[in-house]
Amino acid sequence: MLPNGLVADLRARKAPAIARAISLVENGRTGFESLLSILHPELGHARRIGITGPPGAGKSTLTEQLVRRYREAGFTVAVVAVDPTSPFTGGALLGDRIRMESVALDPGVFIRSMATRGSLGGLATSTREVCDVLDAAGFDRILIETVGVGQSELDVARSADSTVLVLVPESGDGIQTLKAGIMEIGDLFVVNKADRPGADRLRQELEITLGIRAGQTFRHVPAHHGPRAGRTPPAGPSEPAGWLPPVLATIAARGEGVPELVAALDGHAAYLERSGGLDQRRRQRLYQRTREVVERAARQWIWQDTQAESLIRDRLDGLAAGRANPYEVAAEVLEGLKQGSRV
């Protein structure tokens, strides 16, 4: 079923094979599940790093800088950039990717943009599957860059081993929103464009918020005692029970603060390994993934292999006229499914 030699070429990290495998997976074409099944036992080599934040925070520039640093250290790097989709065209905007040209020609670097998809599958699931392909291809680091602050985007970021939340001084205005929606998914926080006014204030606000949160969550961390910028949290036998997310300052356009971010990411990876958090995250991910695959398969079954779709279309006039309602039509469909009705 799978194209000849695809798996072997993928393991050899040949770019055309990687691109082909990703397309297969991203579009859910015949054989994609066999491919992922074959690759499954080989996963776990790559360190997956999510980079998220509001539009205009400089995520792409920061990602590019991280790629350079990792390359200098001898690691291979894959970048998965999740772009917002136009609901009309279904296409992804690749503009930001152009800025990564400086690293795009390096054979140790693979860059892929992904479009948000509405229907079968879902963005988070297919992004994770694409990362699996890259993991199996042997990349040492996978950087997952997601624009936006929405729910599906958070899901994507959360599926990484470490998640970096990138903010800019202008984000300070929305800090109340951020507190609830985003503060809790970042393992590391970056205030980018740190030479702009308001950067120090934002960093302080972040640290206070994180300090409070840590104080409530982990008894050993004194409240209001946030970590200091540019430093990884203290390690060793006296360290607190939890991870205290560091707040770093960067000027990504000039590469400033990026070595510190790399060090902080190493610190988080070490923490995860030490604490058993990595195994736990990956186990949780597997559980979640399996549930998602079940749901996707169920949707596919319902809409493609049963009469559900045409039954709804048949009832649409009645629905519009108020003679029928979505709940009784759905109940009818479900009854059919439970009785194993198929085409």
Add this chain to the structure above:
Amino acid sequence: MLPNGLVADLRARKAPAIARAISLVENGRTGFESLLSILHPELGHARRIGITGPPGAGKSTLTEQLVRRYREAGFTVAVVAVDPTSPFTGGALLGDRIRMESVALDPGVFIRSMATRGSLGGLATSTREVCDVLDAAGFDRILIETVGVGQSELDVARSADSTVLVLVPESGDGIQTLKAGIMEIGDLFVVNKADRPGADRLRQELEITLGIRAGQTFRHVPAHHGPRAGRTPPAGPSEPAGWLPPVLATIAARGEGVPELVAALDGHAAYLERSGGLDQRRRQRLYQRTREVVERAARQWIWQDTQAESLIRDRLDGLAAGRANPYEVAAEVLEGLKQGSRV
């Protein structure tokens, strides 16, 4: 099954009944589908208006201003504010709502915050169902305010009859992102905080982008011929085949530009009615809703009434060790479902 007198009190627009009905629906408690089934034939009175945009764009302030205007015109108004959820606490941030205090005591106004939910149901579906409750309660206008630019948030906004995309001059930086992700869901565009530097530039950029888009989509609209700010598009026999989204300027904090926005919204409603777009949108919504209800019911069936969940947990060690993979486990679950396996 339903609380005594709930439907009657809801139809009489009694606030406690509305709140109770919404809670029932939002939490998917027993009887919520019966309630929605009963209300279904009564829907279609309210005009549903989505208000979306990035954090800090002033959506709440603008919403409050719209509420005041509609109240002055004698309309009853419901506000559904979709707040981002903290993945840890599960709660919604209600801070913004406090600012609506000036209208919150008016018995002709009903304000409800909704939390983003991850599991069963999904945010978009349950927001739509809450709007149905408010529609059945007889509100003339339902304002659906959604923070963020994510996929689920877009889905929420898209389920309105008219969607207002609110931007601020600072959004200009992200305009490339906006072009692809957001431009195409707005029926009306608002540049809020229009007294700030960059407001004119943003408006021009929006108009050019919209002009180009319209030029490509509708043959009768000359390319690069964007609508002018503060004015609704021309109506009448010579109007183009499609809707040309107007770009308006507001200073919501001072109420400036709000009457023009109300007029533009009326213009869009009239356009929808004239063109048959309203029926089409509502039909499409019913079709989509029924599909969502089927999927929700299917998920509920799979995870609550079958052995799927415990089967996955049983396989988790094998999955983690690479002996099993998510796809074969999912296939096993699906096979069971198709054969009508139940507890």
